[in-house]
Amino acid sequence: QLNLSVAQHARLKIEGTHSLEKHVGEVTFAVPSIEFSEKQSLANLVKGLPVNLLHGTLSGKGAVDWSPHTLKATLDLDASQLAITHRDSFATGLSTSGRIEYDGSAGAVRYALPLTIKKFDPGIPIENIKMRVVARGSNKLPRIEQFGARLLDGDVSAPLLVPGDEGVFPVTVNGLRLGALGDALAMKGLSMTGTVDLQLPLSFTDGGVIVEDGKLRSHAPGGELRYYGAFSPGTLASNAQLALLAGALEDYHFRELTGSIDYPTSGDLRLGLRLVGKSASLDKNRDLILNLNVENNILQMLRSLQASRDLTESLEDSLR
Amino acid sequence: LTLKDAQAQGLVGEANSGYIAVIRAEEGVDKLVAKVNHARRKKYAEIAKRNNISVEQVAARAAEKLEARLQKGQYYENAQGNWVRK
Amino acid sequence: CTPTVAVQAPSEPITVNLNVKIEHEIRVKVDRELEELISDEDDIF
Numbered sequence: 001q002l003n004l005s006v007a008q009h010a011r012l013k014i015e016g017t018h019s020l021e022k023h024v025g026e027v028t029f030a031v032p033s034i035e036f037s038e039k040q041s042l043a044n045l046v047k048g049l050p051v052n053l054l055h056g057t058l059s060g061k062g063a064v065d066w067s068p069h070t071l072k073a074t075l076d077l078d079a080s081q082l083a084i085t086h087r088d089s090f091a092t093g094l095s096t097s098g099r100i101e102y103d104g105s106a107g108a109v110r111y112a113l114p115l116t117i118k119k120f121d122p123g124i125p126i127e128n129i130k131m132r133v134v135a136r137g138s139n140k141l142p143r144i145e146q147f148g149a150r151l152l153d154g155d156v157s158a159p160l161l162v163p164g165d166e167g168v169f170p171v172t173v174n175g176l177r178l179g180a181l182g183d184a185l186a187m188k189g190l191s192m193t194g195t196v197d198l199q200l201p202l203s204f205t206d207g208g209v210i211v212e213d214g215k216l217r218s219h220a221p222g223g224e225l226r227y228y229g230a231f232s233p234g235t236l237a238s239n240a241q242l243a244l245l246a247g248a249l250e251d252y253h254f255r256e257l258t259g260s261i262d263y264p265t266s267g268d269l270r271l272g273l274r275l276v277g278k279s280a281s282l283d284k285n286r287d288l289i290l291n292l293n294v295e296n297n298i299l300q301m302l303r304s305l306q307a308s309r310d311l312t313e314s315l316e317d318s319l320r
Numbered sequence: 321l322t323l324k325d326a327q328a329q330g331l332v333g334e335a336n337s338g339y340i341a342v343i344r345a346e347e348g349v350d351k352l353v354a355k356v357n358h359a360r361r362k363k364y365a366e367i368a369k370r371n372n373i374s375v376e377q378v379a380a381r382a383a384e385k386l387e388a389r390l391q392k393g394q395y396y397e398n399a400q401g402n403w404v405r406k
Numbered sequence: 407c408t409p410t411v412a413v414q415a416p417s418e419p420i421t422v423n424l425n426v427k428i429e430h431e432i433r434v435k436v437d438r439e440l441e442e443l444i445s446d447e448d449d450i451f
Binding site for chain 2: 447449
Binding site: 185245248276282283285286287288289290291292293294295296297300301303304307309310 | 417418419420421422423424425426427428430435436
């Protein structure tokens with residue numbers, strides 16, 4: 001009988017037995033709750049992790065038992081209100097709790113963890129994130145069920161997402177406010193109003209997440225698109241037609257906005273937009289149809305947004 | 321020869337690239353331009369690395385700021401690429 | 407009398423096609439660092 005007992009390390013308590021003849025044994029371990037803070041962050045405890053925890057509490061206990069033919073392990077996990085930073089992105093209010101079971105002989109992991117994140121901010125804040133992360137034994141790939149979140153005042157939802165699976169997973173965004181998008185982009189001279197719904201067929205590839213043949217449609221009664229300084233004074237002076245258009249872009253009201261959305265692994269979002277509306281300055285009685293092909297590299301946008309804020313300041317604001 | 325003197329005497333100008341260029345090639349101007357630009361490039365690279373963007377983007381942004389703070393009469397490169405005095 | 411319907415010539419819409427590529431120039435934090443750099447390194451700026 002081999003007794004295994006480690007005096008309570010500042011954070012970890014381990015106890016266990018192992019019978020040398022029968023090769024049977026078990027170990028229990030417990031991590032009494034650790035309180036993370038600015039001063040006592042994960043980075044202080046463990047060096048070199050790509051992620052840092054600097055708020056919230058984490059606790060867990062588990063047991064492993066084995067015999068010549070079996071190996072079983074259970075881990076009970078409780079994380080509440082964690083704040084996590086990773087490079088220039090951060091998440092706050094991350095909470096989950098539940099049991100993770102591992103059955104060695106079947107090589108199967110089983111868990112069903114409800115996960116909530118108050119805010120995940122890679123440059124544009126995504127808030128009130130809720131989901132269930134589920135692994136059902138035989139199927140190795142973890143599944144994300146009932147995903148929900150708020151993005152730019154719109155409701156994001158996806159019944160099922162299975163990262164690593166070849167399938168296409170529908171994601172919808174309802175009521176995204178173009179004004180909120182305009183604020184997030186903070187592009188000089190651009191202001192938009194109106195709300196849109198998006199249908200995004202999402203799939204997971206080796207190169208990352210992609211969207212193919214997404215659709216976008218505005219809610220009635222439409223909205224306004226104002227873009228000042230679309231063209232430099234030099235080009236305006238030399239091109240009357242462009243000057244006309246620049247004027248129209250400064251007071252354009254659309255009744256309807258529809259479009260296609262494609263997002264490849266390169267990050268170059270391509271929107272094929274069709275706006276039907278009028279510009280009073282151009283012609284009060286005739287419709288002006290704008291076919292806009294918009295290209296916007298999301299990865300570059302997020303990096304630029306991340307570069308334009310102070311991570312610690314934004315994190316502290318979110319924790320207040 | 322310091323950068324301030326060279327600028328005051330119209331020997332060098334602020335280019336759109338974020339670096340300085342020779343306007344009148346007098347004694348010591350080439351050496352000054354090489355020294356100043358080398359030092360600037362190092363500093364721009366540090367900012368670029370910290371913010372995960374390209375050095376050119378940092379340098380181009382610096383050019384806008386540098387041109388804005390030039391004294392009257394000093395040379396800079398305008399949008400069309402011509403050397404003009406403030 | 408027979409109502410007369412004035413058929414107003416339907417004014418066709420004006421259609422404009424526009425390609426927009428959004429470039430993300432650098433933003434505030436980088437500006438702040440640049441301003442500090444320019445004021446600190448007086449001999450090269």
